[in-house]
Amino acid sequence: MNRIELLTESHDGAVRLDVFISRKNQELTRSYIQKLIEGGMVRVDGQAAKASLKLKPGQIVEIFMPDTKPIEAAAQDIPIDILYEDDDIIVVNKPRGMVVHPACGNTTGTLVNAILHKCDSLSGINGVLRPGIVHRIDKDTTGILVIAKNDNAHIKLSEQLKEHTMKRNYLALVYGVLKSLRGTIDAPIGRHRTDRKRFAVVPGKGKRAVTHYDVIEFFDGYTLIKASLETGRTHQIRVHMSHIGHPLVGDELYGPKKPKIKAERQMLHAETLGFIHPVTENYIEFNSPLPEDFKMLLSKLTKL
Numbered sequence: 001m002n003r004i005e006l007l008t009e010s011h012d013g014a015v016r017l018d019v020f021i022s023r024k025n026q027e028l029t030r031s032y033i034q035k036l037i038e039g040g041m042v043r044v045d046g047q048a049a050k051a052s053l054k055l056k057p058g059q060i061v062e063i064f065m066p067d068t069k070p071i072e073a074a075a076q077d078i079p080i081d082i083l084y085e086d087d088d089i090i091v092v093n094k095p096r097g098m099v100v101h102p103a104c105g106n107t108t109g110t111l112v113n114a115i116l117h118k119c120d121s122l123s124g125i126n127g128v129l130r131p132g133i134v135h136r137i138d139k140d141t142t143g144i145l146v147i148a149k150n151d152n153a154h155i156k157l158s159e160q161l162k163e164h165t166m167k168r169n170y171l172a173l174v175y176g177v178l179k180s181l182r183g184t185i186d187a188p189i190g191r192h193r194t195d196r197k198r199f200a201v202v203p204g205k206g207k208r209a210v211t212h213y214d215v216i217e218f219f220d221g222y223t224l225i226k227a228s229l230e231t232g233r234t235h236q237i238r239v240h241m242s243h244i245g246h247p248l249v250g251d252e253l254y255g256p257k258k259p260k261i262k263a264e265r266q267m268l269h270a271e272t273l274g275f276i277h278p279v280t281e282n283y284i285e286f287n288s289p290l291p292e293d294f295k296m297l298l299s300k301l302t303k304l
Helices: 017-024 030-038 111-118 151-162 236-243 292-299
Strands: 002-007 042-044 060-065 081-085 089-094 142-148 167-175 182-186 189-191 199-201 210-219 222-229 268-276 283-287
Touching (some): 017 030, 017 042, 017 060, 030 042, 030 060, 081 283, 089 111, 111 142, 142 151, 167 236, 182 236, 199 236, 210 236
Parallel strands (some): 142 268
Antiparallel strands (some): 042 060, 089 142, 167 222, 189 199, 210 222, 268 283
16 A cells, blocks of 8 residues: 655645645546545545545645556567567557557557567566557557667667657648648647646646647648657647647547547558667668558548
8 A cells, every 4th residue: 555645735725635636646547536535545634535625725635545466468469560670679550549558457459469479578678568668659540669679779769769869750630721831839748737638738837849740731621741759748749739729630639529520530640760770770761651541531631
């Protein structure tokens, strides 16, 4: 059992207990916080309290977190499109609907499960649930990822990500006709204040996030763009494009509630990945063609 102690301060204001915990512990979901409170695992000044309790400055909030049982990723015979493989790295073309690595409540059917079936070992830097994972893309985003087979490869690839020298280009279909042929969005991203599943532009509080974009083609009411990542925040392209008023088509989280066009997923594809090989030190680059569902949707649009 892990105990966390929090002290309410004057700048917190008269905030609900569940909201206060959510703000102080962004890694906890609102639903998990509710379960802890309902189970009597949260106390205010030594007493069990309801989620709706309005806190006052100077109160002590105690959270008792049950110990979690460790889980490990298991190998599964799942077909996967491998673009390149050697003793140090694997480059794959991830399909839509596949989660990159296992997590609580979703331990099978992921890219890691598939890769483990084909490799004897992967780098262990990210632990037993994310072996080899250097970077990620969303479940319904398609395209290219590089996996590290050993720690040396993982460290050197991670350094390229940190120094923004890894080339990562995406194709995205967004709502509206962009006014500029190219642009840069430099806006910090952090957790949404009320919806913990979402991220948002959070001035002064979020982490720096930079997305460059170029228009590929204009359609009637839509624009196909190439987005290049300078940083790698969660949902970065989706959040940034929504922030400037051009959310991705098919994006249920950041797009319009009543979409004008039907798409079963966000139209985002990791088209190009380029980096210095961690051992040979040669630059290598990989490209992935648009998947069929993306091409089919484009064929239904009217070009301008």
